Amino acid sequence: EADIYQTPRYLVIGTGKKITLECSQTMGHDKMYWYQQDPGMELHLIHYSYGVNSTEKGDLSSESTVSRIRTEHFPLTLESARPSHTSQYLCASSEGGNYGYTFGSGTRLTVV
């Protein structure tokens, strides 16, 4: 079944650690997105990609980085995690045009 997968589902790490949040989709979508969801549940676009080797920063400034080496894979990396990075991170993908986004289950990150 076509879907979008995020791992890990929950992560608690110490300050200063490097982490990578994984996101993979099996739908062949060219467009992929990372959103940060704050405790008030508001969604902020932090990165997006319209295809392989194409990445752009979103509307909210983020210290994270992304890569898109394969169509199906769009990982997000934090080189040195801080408590301010504590949040839920949602990955999504889409076809173009009038289609909505398909979301993963999210990664809830806590930096202590």
Place this chain on the structure above:
Amino acid sequence: AQTVTQSQPEMSVQEAETVTLSCTYDTSESDYYLFWYKQPPSRQMILVIRQEAYKQQNATENRFSVNFQKAAKSFSLKISDSQLGDAAMYFCAYRSVKLIFGTGTRLQVFP
């Protein structure tokens, strides 16, 4: 820039009753798409319903329907015969190039 406003941070409804969630948006474009997404607690965000701006007919998906007023830039979601499983955060979203979300409405359903 396009904006999406959901003025109701929280709503509640009795099981089997009807509830309407409000959404307004601002855009200068004529061709766009509107969506309602549902995010249950600790679960995946899913698409509830979508509306093409060029269609005057309001979209309907089972118990979910929208009231799309293009001139007023309003896009409300009506949930009929509410069920306990409808309890969730509901996000209104606008898409021309990228998807822009409102701040969400938390819906509680009481037995």
